[in-house]
Amino acid sequence: MRLHNVLRFVVAAAVVSSVGAVSAADLGGYYGGSCVSYRQSTLPMQPLDVVKQTVWANFESARDGMSNPSVQASRSPAFIWAMEARWACSAAVGYLDGGHLDEESVQKCDCFHARYVSFR
Incomplete structure (x- = not known):
């Protein structure tokens, strides 16, 4: 026994x-082309104008996704990644507006936005 x-x-x-x-x-x-680690992002190595444009576009996309009823009601983690992308992109925009390219916040913005898009 x-x-x-x-x-x-x-x-x-x-x-x-x-x-x-x-x-x-x-x-x-x-997740379908999205990053697994924010350190995978090569966005900070792009020309500064491209970084600024991409970070701002990612911020707006994530912000809009958070207020989209289909993202809010989704059973996937799209809303969570939209929220994380909005936060990271907001930080990156703040640094960029202050004249500083913060590599980590730009990488997180790029990665988290890719995760959000992969679940949309």
Whole structure:
């Protein structure tokens, strides 16, 4: 009887760990052309005019998405990524307006917007 309980525990642990691995892989997975890590973005290496135009366009797109009823009602994480993109792009715009290119905020803006678009 004791061996039976040990086997049940081992099987249960294997199931739980495999479920955790699947959900972890889903969180870090590839989403139709979107970035997985903001460090993948090469936007900060573009000419400054292109960076400013892209960051501003991403901000407006994310802001508009947050007020779009289909994004709000979506079962996908589109709204969450729109909110994250709006936040990151807003920070990037603030830095750019102050005359500073903050590489990390520009990369996050680019990445989070790509994630938002992939779920739309």
